[in-house]
Amino acid sequence: MSSQPRPENVPAPSPGPAEPRESGVIAAAAASTWEIIRRVHLGTRRPQNWIQLFKFGVVGGSGYVVNLIAFTALVKGAGVHHLSAAVGAFCVAVTNNFALNRIWTFRGSEGHAGFQAARFFGVSLAALAINLAVLYLLADVAGLGDLPAQAIAVATAMPFNFLGNKLWTFR
Secondary structure, three states: OOOOOOOOOOOOOOOOOOOHHHHHHHHHHHHHHHHHHHHHHHHOOOHHHHHHHHHHHHHHHHHHHHHHHHHHHHHHHOOOOHHHHHHHHHHHHHHHHHHHHHHHHOOHHHOOHHHHHHHHHHHHHHHHHHHHHHHHHHHHHOOOOHHHHHHHHHHHHHHHHHHHHHHHHOO
16 A cells, blocks of 8 residues: 555545444433433332422521521621632531431431532532522622522522432432
8 A cells, every 4th residue: 555645636535424432422421311311200200209309408498598698697797709608608508418418318328428428519519500600690690689699599509409419429
């Protein structure tokens, strides 16, 4: 085989179909997404899951109050910017919520607390990202007051938080 340059009037070969590896990754992601949807759907048929959701809501409600108290103390009492205060309030509330959810909601004593805490924190960080985006949009873009914007932002992140913890942290 010679390594001669291709003549100028000959077009370059067109790319072929997607690599088999790429289509395998897409198929695996689709299968994983479908499995999550299936698990959520089947889970709605079990009464104990509704009880867990209620308990998660009670714990979340306590965390919500803890979050807003810490947020208000940081913004009003310490003069901290609302986005930084939201991160500080998150740290206080996530500690409260992990302990109560592990002990009461999911009864996760069978699993290793350290692994559950790491997963809980990861899910909570993703929920914090949602919270901060909504807070920014409501407070900085729409001009809503800091406290009402934070209240709405925390509530917006709750469904993601429940599903992440139910399906991954405390499974």
